[in-house]
Each structure stands twice: as C-alpha cells, then as structure tokens.
Amino acid sequence: MADYICDGVADEVQIQAAIDALPAGGGRVVLSEGQFEISGDINLRSNVVLVGQGTATILHLNGSPDHSTPTLSNVNILIKDVSNVEVGGFSITGDAGTRAVPPVGNQNVGGAIWIWSQTLDVENIHIHDINGQASSWGEVLVMAAAGRTISRILIENVYAKNVVGYGYILWAEPTSLGTVKDITFLNCIADTCGDANLTYATGFDLNENMTINGMRVIGCSAISSWESGFHMEGGNTVTGVELIGCRSVNNGRKPVPVYGSGFFVNNARLTNCYGGANALTNFKVDTVILVNCYSKDSVVHGYWLRGNCVAAQCVDEGAANTAFLSYNTNKNSILGCKSLSSLGVGADFNNSDDSEIKDSLISSPVSDGIQIEGTSNRIKVNNCKIISAGGNGIAVQTP
Numbered sequence: 125m126a127d128y129i130c131d132g133v134a135d136e137v138q139i140q141a142a143i144d145a146l147p148a149g150g151g152r153v154v155l156s157e158g159q160f161e162i163s164g165d166i167n168l169r170s171n172v173v174l175v176g177q178g179t180a181t182i183l184h185l186n187g188s189p190d191h192s193t194p195t196l197s198n199v200n201i202l203i204k205d206v207s208n209v210e211v212g213g214f215s216i217t218g219d220a221g222t223r224a225v226p227p228v229g230n231q232n233v234g235g236a237i238w239i240w241s242q243t244l245d246v247e248n249i250h251i252h253d254i255n256g257q258a259s260s261w262g263e264v265l266v267m268a269a270a271g272r273t274i275s276r277i278l279i280e281n282v283y284a285k286n287v288v289g290y291g292y293i294l295w296a297e298p299t300s301l302g303t304v305k306d307i308t309f310l311n312c313i314a315d316t317c318g319d320a321n322l323t324y325a326t327g328f329d330l331n332e333n334m335t336i337n338g339m340r341v342i343g344c345s346a347i348s349s350w351e352s353g354f355h356m357e358g359g360n361t362v363t364g365v366e367l368i369g370c371r372s373v374n375n376g377r378k379p380v381p382v383y384g385s386g387f388f389v390n391n392a393r394l395t396n397c398y399g400g401a402n403a404l405t406n407f408k409v410d411t412v413i414l415v416n417c418y419s420k421d422s423v424v425h426g427y428w429l430r431g432n433c434v435a436a437q438c439v440d441e442g443a444a445n446t447a448f449l450s451y452n453t454n455k456n457s458i459l460g461c462k463s464l465s466s467l468g469v470g471a472d473f474n475n476s477d478d479s480e481i482k483d484s485l486i487s488s489p490v491s492d493g494i495q496i497e498g499t500s501n502r503i504k505v506n507n508c509k510i511i512s513a514g515g516n517g518i519a520v521q522t523p
C-alpha cells in the first residue's frame with residue numbers, strides 16, 4: 125500500500141499515478157475526504173476499484189463550460205475499453221466539458237462518468253453512490269462503437285442534479301452503433317437536467333440508436349427535465365427492457381417542448397410507474413405493455429398509445445385533454461383501466477384500427493366517455509362503465 129498526496133492542483137495526476145501503480149491484476153484506490161481538483165481525464169484500468177468516503181469526498185472537474193464546442197478542456201472519469209471496474213462513493217462538481225468523437229459526426233459528447241467501448245468490448249462495470257452535480261453533456265454516458273458490446277452494467281444510487289445536459293444517456297447518434305446488454309439502473313435520480321444549451325436533453329435517455337438486449341430501470345426518478353423524463357429513440361433492435369416502480373414528474377421545462385413526456389419509450393414493459401404533471405403526455409409509448417401504472421394531472425394526455433400497446437389496470441386522474449388516446453395507430457388495448465375526472469375525453473380512438481377497451485371505468489369526464497372517430501375500424505368496447513360523462517357516454521364520429 126502506498127500513499128499519494130494531492131496538492132489541490134491537477135490532482136488527477138496523483139490519482140492516475142495510484143491507478144497505474146497497481147499490479148497487473150488490479151486493486152483498489154481509495155480517496156480520502158476532501159476536495160480534489162481534476163483538470164484532466166482519470167483513466168480507469170481493468171480490475172480496478174476507485175472509491176471515496178461518500179459525499180465528503182468531492183471531485184471538482186475543471187473542464188470547459190461550453191458544451192456545444194469541443195475543446196481540449198474536457199474532464200472525464202473515463203472507463204474506456206476496460207472491464208471489471210467499480211467507481212463510487214463520492215460527489216462530482218464543476219464542469220466536464222465536451223469533445224468531438226468519431227464516428228458520431230459533428231456531435232460533441234462527454235460524460236462526467238463515461239463508459240466507452242471503442243476498440244474492445246466492456247463488461248462488468250459498477251457505478252454507485254455518486255452525488256453528481258457537475259455541469260456536463262451527460263452525467264453518466266454509456267457509448268459503444270459499431271461492432272462493440274457493453275454488458276453487465278449496474279448503475280445504482282446515483283443522483284444527477286442541475287446537469288446542463290442529460291442525466292444518463294446511452295448514445296449512438298447520428299449513426300446506429302454498438303450494443304448494450306444487461307444494464308441496470310437502480311434507485312437513480314435525474315433532477316433538473318438540461319437547459320437551452322442542449323435543446324433535447326432528458327433525464328434518462330435510455331436509447332439513442334443503440335441495440336439493447338436487456339435493460340432494467342428500477343425505482344428511478346426523473347424530475348423537471350428539459351424534455352422528457354425517461355426517453356428512448358432509434359430503430360435498432362430493442363429487447364428485454366423493463367421499467368419498474370419509476371417516477372416521472374414535471375418534465376418538459378423547455379418553453380415549447382418537442383417530446384415533453386414523463387415516459388417517451390418503446391419496446392418495453394412498464395410496471396407500477398407514475399407520471400405526473402408532465403408538459404405534454406405522462407406516458408407516450410410505442411409497442412409497450414403498461415401494468416398498474418398511474419397518470420395524474422397531465423398537461424395534455426395521460427396515456428398516448430402509439431401502436432401495439434397494452435394498458436392493463438392503469439389509472440389516469442385529471443388529464444387536461446384525453447386520459448387514454450389511440451391516435452393514428454393500430455392494435456392498442458385498454459384493459460381494466462380507470463379514467464377519473466378527465467377534463468376532456470376518457471378514451472379516444474382516432475384513426476385507430478383493431479383496438480379495444482374492456483372492463484374499464486370512465487368516471488366524470490368533462491366531454492365524452494369514449495370517442496370513436498376519424499377512419500377508425502374494428503374498435504371493440506366491452507363491459508365498460510361510464511359514469512357522469514359531460515358529453516355522450518359513447519360518441520361515434522366516423523365517416
């Protein structure tokens with residue numbers, strides 16, 4: 125065991141020296157209490173543990189505050205092309221900066237904590253117990269190059285707050301790149317992430333054109349994100365994605381949000397999730413199964429089912445427009461659900477084919493209980509109860 129003394133100037137030099145001095149088989153580097161000034165990357169090696177003393181250990185990043193222009197002043201805790209790494213037990217403050225990274229074109233990216241598979245596959249990474257308040261493009265960035273795989277990743281008890289960009293992001297824009305396999309987010313929080321410097325920043329960006337094979341997001345919260353709380357995009361293969369017991373509230377702070385949803389996700393299963401007072405829609409989903417989810421006080425719609433969706437035992441309370449919407453999409457099922465006190469319609473099928481609502485309760489909508497409109501065909505309404513509708517119980521307005 126050796127001690128390395130940091131002097132408050134470029135402390136990454138001493139931390140890196142401690143990492144590099146470990147034997148080939150790896151080992152532990154333990155940071156003391158106090159603030160460390162970090163002015164360059166800390167590069168982890170395989171089989172290395174880097175831990176602090178909790179929030180009393182502070183890594184202050186001295187990168188560039190400009191997140192739209194790549195500079196040499198970028199500072200990352202970098203887990204690149206290595207495996208079997210544990211990082212945690214400290215706070216992060218300051219600014220991580222950005223860098224231009226091929227092959228993602230002109231995109232400038234960076235992460236206070238950056239897990240990156242560029243030339244080698246990466247596996248068995250544990251990020252935990254971090255109070256992340258660094259101004260960064262992404263507080264935790266996961267990125268795999270074409271043909272590369274990142275697998276068995278656990279990110280737990282991480283708090284990303286007041287981040288200029290994304291709280292957590294799996295990134296491959298603008299080109300479809302590598303694969304993320306068996307990744308878990310456990311009890312993580314994204315709080316007030318994103319601002320006008322990064323116009324589409326979200327709390328949890330769970331996919332930007334990556335191939336996903338197994339993802340579990342458990343007990344996580346997104347609060348007051350610039351755009352969506354939980355967000356997924358991209359046309360690559362996505363399988364085995366579950367969100368369990370997650371909470372998404374007051375997202376879509378952007379003056380005119382494009383997504384602005386609590387949950388903007390696809391190809392996933394959501395269980396016991398809550399969306400409240402999000403700017404556009406609490407749940408805007410595609411090819412998703414929702415089970416026992418709760419939507420409250422959505423600024424527009426409670427649940428927008430965008431095709432091949434099942435909502436089972438879900439509740440909406442107080443949607444400003446429509447509680448359950450099936451619009452320009454097909455094969456949506458609303459089963460055993462409740463719409464309570466919608467300020468518009470309880471359930472609306474608009475230009476929607478082969479969809480159904482069954483065993484559901486619609487109570488006190490200001491407008492119609494159920495609307496079937498546009499060019500909708502083969503809509504089934506079975507064993508539903510409509511109470512105190514301000515308009516019609518069931519309104520059919522098809523050509």
